[in-house]
Amino acid sequence: MSGVNEVEHPAHAPGAPIVTVIGDGQLARMMQTAAIELGCSLRLLAGSRDASAAQVCADVLLGDFRNLASVREAAAGSDAITFDHEHVPNEHLDELIAEGFNVQPQPEALIFAQDKLLMRKKLREVGAPVPPFAAIESVDDGLAFWDAVEGQVCLKARRGGYDGKGVWFPGQREELRELVSSLLEAGTPLMAEKKVALRGELSAMVARTPSGATQPWPVVASVQENGVCAQATAPAPGIDAELRRRAETLSIDIARELGVTGVLAVELFLSEDENGQADISINELAMRPHNTGHWTQDGCITSQFEQHIRAVLDLPLGATNTTAPYTVMANVLGAERDPSMPMADRVAKVMHVVPDAKIHLYGKQHRPGRKIGHVNACGEDLESVRRRAQAAAHFLRHAQWPEGFAPESL
């Protein structure tokens, strides 16, 4: 008998395509579950053996995604190379493409998910709605923008932000001056956009294949807390059909215009125009499965993870009809202090009280604010669906039910 440490060659399904994913987080992990059912399996370039996705893949290469040799080694022999984040240097990807590798999405598209300023310039160029914005290369640029938008300023790092990190809302002209000055000094390229009076946030997601086929999902409403996605509701309630169609069309147009392949998430601001009519503008693009698409695992015929695999392999896209009138996804974030009740006991408790909650955990150690899982709930009555998803996620986080929640009330 030989243990795993003596096994040299991880096997993949005979005749099935191999997808290499650069990255080892929960998105790669959930791509693996989709891949398995499709009869494939992933090859992973992971930072460590105990990373979320590395726990559940047979074919794991340990290495650094900033290192061309590592990325090339992971890519060797695979049918498509894709990502669970946007941080692989584009020059490496250009090099791989030059060497004949099939990288999806490609750097020409990825650049617009990496740089918030280039993204906005491109979107404006193709006629997509974005709030007023400007490059901020000096304190004077900042102050001029402040004046132009009458102090309604949202300052953003052009690159590397996530979960609200790299986003600032200076309340005073003076505060903006100091912020810009110290950030530029620290070498952070900046842009500013007008602070939008938010009625809410939406997410329009779509998949696109290299051959050009597109398939959108129903638009969802998302709730952010401290810059982090806390909840998503599909389909977005209280949005009229025209606006829904507009958001959907927008996501398809952007995927086409920017040459996106795989899954694209278009995060949208929902606001009001001069006439008090609902209006949308674009906040952010992500070119991979996205937190606001996790609901598709349990509420949609084709999940975003399956669709991403299909898309990067240039396979026909799956149907995106919902399988329930409403699905609510609630994120499980690490609490400020991890409760003493072990996570396994919290899971058991939630399973007991909410037997239809779909619990998804990422195999991650607790850290305050860290995304460690999510819960989906489906059903007809939105309030009840939301209560269940929220309560389940809250208990997984705090080992307590939310205030006012009586477990019997389900």
Add this chain to the structure above:
Amino acid sequence: MSGVNEVEHPAHAPGAPIVTVIGDGQLARMMQTAAIELGCSLRLLAGSRDASAAQVCADVLLGDFRNLASVREAAAGSDAITFDHEHVPNEHLDELIAEGFNVQPQPEALIFAQDKLLMRKKLREVGAPVPPFAAIESVDDGLAFWDAVEGQVCLKARRGGYDGKGVWFPGQREELRELVSSLLEAGTPLMAEKKVALRGELSAMVARTPSGATQPWPVVASVQENGVCAQATAPAPGIDAELRRRAETLSIDIARELGVTGVLAVELFLSEDENGQADISINELAMRPHNTGHWTQDGCITSQFEQHIRAVLDLPLGATNTTAPYTVMANVLGAERDPSMPMADRVAKVMHVVPDAKIHLYGKQHRPGRKIGHVNACGEDLESVRRRAQAAAHFLRHAQWPEGFAPESL
């Protein structure tokens, strides 16, 4: 950078339970997809690195399930040990239990899924309906049974049969005599039961935890072709509520009486009683996820694979409401001759023509008659659902649409 061959210790999620599965087939593979989403991951005792489940697990031990040392090594450090087949020798399991391992289901229950004669004796003892049967230890036993049931004989090997192998329907008394004589000579323990005039076949599935909680699924109708499950429809159409309830109750009672833990499938004969009323009797028990439960992956809140993991870990069971009015599962069996069109191209074609087909492939090489995958389709109109599932599975098998099927007719 180090490749996978230098990795020594496969990691599991911190704080999450580890389930060891003895076996490496598609059932173990699909347990892994369920485990991943629950935040765990499986440890596998596999026969080879390229086996269906071994392709998709990080923690794989290679070894023989008939070897106690191998089974013990795979079990070490896991929270529960379970199976994707019934062939682990019970004396090994007794030994592991004596050593303190948590084996689910336990040999006391498993024996009734291993030996068709013991199963029937036990079922009769607890008052569950089985066709008339007898032990066949001699040619005379066989002939006496032939006379007692007026030639309506189904002869079965007591152990080791699957997919109709080990089941015979002798047409003549003389044929029975020869069969029994040669099988006994070859050392095959036998039993016989009355050949039932089948109206159809049903499957009643249920999960049970070590603590005694039970949760049934809706009863499904199955279609067998040459002794192999070809199709399952959930819920079983054309069955009245009383019979459905009876089958469901029966599965729960059997799980309790036999002390089954994990998933139990009760394969049922559907026949007519003296008054022409629909009647059921038991054909077979399986104590693990079962082919007739694959529909739950796409048509039910909790799949049989997730439920099995929950059950063997003694976690609360998930809801088993359906998520669609009808789900049809169609098996993909290896064709007599594998078509020249590569499987990957067949998959692409099916994805194009049936975008809502849920394709599940097992990563297996073609062999005639081998189960290599299945397709689920869901919807309101049973005929259309069945047509789509069947057509998709047929194309994956033959690289041709079924006769009379026009792709546009969807």
